[in-house]
Amino acid sequence: MKIDGEVTTGMGKAEFFLSQEFYINEFKKNLGFIPYPGTLNVIVDAKYLHDINEIKNNCKNIIKPDTEFGAVKYIRAILNDQIDGSIVFPAKTTHEENYLEFIAEEKLREKLNLNDGDIVSIEF
Structure with missing residues (x-):
């Protein structure tokens, strides 16, 4: 599945x-x-939500900490056909369901010169 979405500023909690x-x-x-x-x-269009929720609900990749922190599901993904990473689905989140959170080894805003409002593609 490949989808496009708009880069947006988060709440800074992931750090x-x-x-x-x-x-x-x-x-x-x-x-x-x-x-x-x-x-x-990345904010995605509502037309993708059914498929994204299906993937999230069926995802077997999960990290379950032994502490008060929440579990995190994850699925490998590729950003803009060039950056290997993962979409993470934290069990405890304050984001709307149309937000995707992409993790990678590098700071993506700097590496790809991304700003709020830029369109990116995610394939998973």
């Missing part, structure tokens, strides 16, 4: 969670990289 050693170790083990401490937030 804290992606800096936790438990998440770092699990993503390194399961995805092969240590994610940059932050997500690229």
Whole structure:
């Protein structure tokens, strides 16, 4: 599945969670990289929500911490046909369901010179 979406500024909470050693170790083990401490937030059109929710609900890739932090489902994805990473679906989130959070090894806004309102493609 390949979808387009609009880059938007998040709430800045992912930096804290992606800096936790438990998440770092699990993503390194399961995805092969240590994610940059932050997500690229992408707003997608409502027409994709059914398919995205189907993928999320059937996703078997899950990180379950032993602490008060929430579980995170993840699925490998490619941003703009060039950046390997993952879409993460945190169990505890304040985002609307049309927000996707993409993680990668690098700070994507800098690497791809992205700004709010830019359109990106995500394939998963």
